[in-house]
Amino acid sequence: MSFPWAKNYEPQQPLMKWLDEKLPLPRLVYNAVGAGYPVPRNLNYFWNFGVLAGAALAIQIITGIVLAMHYAANAGVAFDSVEHIMRDVNAGWFIRYAHMNGASMFFIVVYLHIFRGLYYGSYKAPREMVWLLGVVIFLLMMATAFMGYVLPWGQMSFWGAQVITGFFSAIPVVGEPIRVWLLGGFAPDDAALNRFFSLHYLLPFVIAGVVILHIWALHIPGSSNPTGIEVKDEQDTVPFHPYYTAKDGFGLGVFLLLFVALTFFSPNLLGHADNYIPANPLSTPAHIVPEWYFWPFYAILRAFTFNFLWIDAKLWGVIAMFASIALLFFLPWLDSSPVKSSTYRPLYRKFFWVLVVDVLILGYCGKSPAEQPYVIMSQLAAAYYFAHFLIILPIVSRIERPAPMPNSITEAVLAKHADKSSASATA
């Protein structure tokens, strides 16, 4: 689907004409990310993060394939094989640090992408499917990142695997057998390491597949925009190429600058020192902490310390942690407001920023040791997290009176420029 005014692919060269008849792949690309895809003209820089997430995925897959050529998934030598990559493989230190920090960069851009969606209501009709597929991608990313972190077989790898697979043992009756079955043993060992490696190699390609579905689903209604008003006619849009390829090119440059600064100047900033100690099942680290992108969820997991309603505190924690992500699947129906953009939702906008602060607090608590005041902070913040999505948001979307909205994207753009020019005229 596309807008009626979308440019049509017309191959000029005989070779391209021939190719278009046999396999219209260039046509597909042209319509997907070329001049054949009309995009609202008013997208701001927050619309760069989808492309950046795609770039991050590509970087992870490329560096990961090279790392897999040198890595040995065997509990006896895995740690040493990573050090071999760091010391003996040509530019191995670069590939490994890029992969390690690439995961963090991937999560940074995906979190910004998700919060962009929350702020501008990108999850609402007609884009519910785009959002649902996005949540699937997020879950797959978390699984992939967790299994990747286990592969160097350091102390945090091992004990992280122990904690995360321990979630399954919280299931009543069958939990422990399931955990043993998933691990292939009573504790993480060779069997677990090998299956994690196998899945860590597989899942990125599954992610790539769901990304294609995500983009496909996006292209049916077309991209959202900061006003949340749907495209009405041709002057509301510009062709993706060259307008947004140029803008995304600049965004990519900024992204790579940050990526490079992290990878080359402070590659272990976001890591944990304990993971440079080889895995030792007999010695538990003082604080088991996951990677930063799991901190908010780890805080929710640990916030439940009370056996409420005959359900074990541990099981509550596990259910709540999964629920904290699963509720995102219901977001398009929890928020019933027809207005998408927070620009015109004065009440929702306030709660959005409270949520941002709340998630940051959860992250800080997830990083901190399980002692006061972090425990009570995480309990309050976790309660607010659920309250935001399940109680506040449905109520706000009922009672809120949206601000007056422009009639079209073009009107919004012209009004903004009129403001600017009158402001500069008075100045």
Add this chain to the structure above:
Amino acid sequence: MVRPLGFLVGLGFIIALLCAIVTTPLSNEPQAAHAFHKHPRHLALSSDGLFPHWDKAKLQRGMQVYKEVCSACHSLNHVAFRDIQDLGYTEGQAKSFAKGFQVPSINPDTGEPATRDGLPSDHFPAPYANEVAARAANNNALPPDLSLITKAREGGKDYVYSLLTGFQNPPKNLPKELQPATGLHYNPYFANLNLAMAPPLTDGQVTFADGSPNDVKAMASDVSAFLVWTAEPKLVKRVWTGWAVFLYLLIFTGLTYMAYRNIWADKEH
């Protein structure tokens, strides 16, 4: 249906959390060790920061300290003899340095375990054959491998330096349960204050060929610098490669910004 159900689920989680808040004590169990634990002191090295270089003379002295002192108990598994060419030794010097070590081997005639002269491709041999032997010789403590120690400890080189120079008599007000037991030594930079390693360095213990100072602080600083290198031999190369990549990308980003402004010049947005 989604909203009423969601409301109930949300209420359930919130009540469970409120119960947890009410039942969790607000005070932590007192941890006396915290009061005596010290943060590592900063050790400035030439390999720090955004414009690093290796101080090769210092690294050579550090290696001498490792070889003459630390290597009695600590292995350096990830470092090969050929790697010491990074420290300013020639290929020949690395070869003869390797030759000075005996490494485990197999007698080619009988197949019996034997030893042979080290080769540049060999790694530093471990002082103990296995963990059991290491523990047996060290009051059941295991001396960790030092290759990655400055990356494997919170505080890195600062921690290593502080630990080596931080041995002292326990303070007078130290509670009884924190007093060092037999065979343990008080050191406020160590996580639980008492560690099995005896103070390894004494003033004048190692004599440097270049006549550099050999008090405990100088030797600790030298060996910490050496252990920064063993943990990441590619550190200096990494940062300078980073600068080249960063400047290249800065130009790239500048060009993409100009292209972006140029393409959008006729479009209000």
